[in-house]
Amino acid sequence: AQKVTQAQTEISVVEKEDVTLDCVYETRDTTYYLFWYKQPPSGELVFLIRRNSFDEQNEISGRYSWNFQKSTSSFNFTITASQVVDSAVYFCALKMNTGFQKLVFGTGTRLLVSP
């Protein structure tokens, strides 16, 4: 069965703190992709990153970084020096080779960054 777990329901930090959002996934497929989306208060979904199951290199984009560890089935997302504009709900999602292209989402982590 396929599943994405985001155990942290809500995280509150103060501006400039670093914060890590956890994502753990389950799949029997050997070929799959993992995604992170951001949902700001306005409600739309914004694509952040994708990672395929064969590429375990970490990635950094500005203040954002992602750590993919296949051994622990985790794809964690770190925001460095958080800002108020980072306040949003963040979703981790899984797309499998056998899944007809559908995304399986976690329940999301609400990040609140206060000034």
Added chain:
Amino acid sequence: NAGVMQNPRHLVRRRGQEARLRCSPMKGHSHVYWYRQLPEEGLKFMVYLQKENIIDESGMPKERFSAEFPKEGPSILRIQQVVRGDSAAYFCASSPPVAQLSDEQFFGPGTRLTVL
């Protein structure tokens, strides 16, 4: 290059009425996906369509819900005889014609359905 368009953005219906949600994919995209987000929950897949074909409807409730993506015009998600439990945000996403596993899905702004 317009993104995925959804209308209406907000829809209010009384119990028993019908709700029609429309989705126009990005230009050049021929794959459409519908997801539902219940309050305080993640998005749940409902249905995947290509032009004139339903590819995967494994997430659609068995009754009252239907979806189509005609040759011309937007994709429509139709909910008949709405109940309060249908209140949710409904998101449409699209992807390019040759669907690859690596393709991100581009999401519309969503339609917030409220059933009174």
